[in-house]
Amino acid sequence: MDPVIVVGAGPVGLTLSLALAAQGVPSVVLDEGSGPQEPRPARTVVLREDTADLVGRLGCRELDRVGLRWTGWRSMRRKQLVRNVPLSGGPHGEDAAPLPAPLHLPQHELSAALRAAADKEPLIRLVPMSRIDTLEQDRDGITVHTREPGSTWWRGSYLVGCDGARSTVRKLLDIRFPGRTAVERHAVAALRAELPWPGEAVLHRQPPWRNAGAEVSARPLPGGVWRLDWLLPADADLVTPEALISRVRDTLAGWCGETPAYELLDTGVNTLHHRLARRWRKRRAFLAGDAAHLLGALGTQGLDEGVRDAENLAWKLAHAWHHGPAEQLLDSYQ
CATH class of the missing domain: 3.50.50.60 (FAD/NAD(P)-binding domain)
Incomplete structure (x- = not known):
């Protein structure tokens, strides 16, 4: 056959x-x-x-x-932690039943x-x-x-x-x-840096600093690398390199207190359909x-x-x- x-x-x-x-x-x-x-x-x-x-x-x-494999999923709104869900990629006690990582x-x-x-x-x-x-x-x-x-x-x-x-x-x-075409657009950056939640994925809605927009997420990769995504407004202009760098610096400062040392590895814009x-x-x-x-x-x-x-x-x-x-x-x- x-x-x-x-x-x-x-x-x-x-x-x-x-x-x-x-x-x-x-x-x-x-x-x-x-x-x-x-x-x-x-x-x-x-x-x-x-x-x-x-x-x-x-x-x-x-x-x-x-x-x-992520150790947890952290959800925040403004300055508050909404939920922190342990995942099976991290340590847990005998009585815990973490979700699959x-x-x-x-x-x-x-x-x-x-x-x-x-x-x-x-x-x-x-x-x-x-x-x-x-x-x-x-x-x-x-x-x-x-x-x-x-x-x-x-x-x-x-x-x-x-x-x-x-x-x-x-x-x-x-x-x-x-x-539906272009349901959402996200600015994306991959960078190497130390963030406060090693191994955890983070979704932060309405973060309290400028340039963050309505939502930003951080998802860890091996070697201290993170992928960051910013939800862009529906009427947003094209994302310039300067604007993206500003988002990176402001977001890292918002999470860490000040902008830590980081290495920018890759950028892009992701359009969802x-x-x-x-x-x-x-x-x-x-x-x-x-x-x-x-x-x-x-x-x-x-x-x-x-x-x-x-x-x-x-x-x-x-x-x-x-x-x-x-x-x-x-x-x-x-």
Whole structure:
């Protein structure tokens, strides 16, 4: 039987290919890019504990070396501590029952770990610089054409579009993607500094200093690195480097009493959209991850959900691949 074609070699596509391989199903992963992601400390992901464990079982067993499991979640409003929730990443007494600690890590580290695992798997073929422009289905399989650098036809048993919010697969399948654009915008900075709550994630609403805006969060990473996010007003102008530096200094001073020494590593602006594809399956073609849905806070929950999409779809495709058509089972994916 022909392999499953996976379009997109991001974390969702690589997770899917590894999950298929674990069940004896070969895949061809077609990706527009030329190789690994550029390191961007300000672009991070948060994986729930069981999601991180899933990725570990697929061959990425050293994520805790490049990520950090939070010890607590601290919520503040103005000058008051509202709540401090212990998480399982930190010490706790015998009678405590802390919530599971999510794993926070740079997205490029997750992608690198998944790619390294895929490179070792003989059932996975990674094909970079391959942009699909044609998709045809018949009763026995699916055929796609790729260009750049060469013109190639590929034959698969099924196809899964894991090619992001601007999914080419979704467009070729003529699946609508309604929702809301630019629901929120956040200024983002990754920096190395000592903050008063080592290991804890912080959400501070209405902080009592200038330049903070309505909300700022701080989430720790390994090596004393933090990701800070400021919720921007709906009518805010473009964030200039000078304005972002001012936010950093004022926020650190507000938390620490004065601006401590810090090393700015990366910056960016993150725009959140809420969209949901009208359908996630069209005959032998499927959508997963951002190609199917855009949701979640600060761009982090969406990737966790995408990894879960991959796990959910992989075993259903594996059953159909090994045992023949299972329409009701495949329909249950969406």
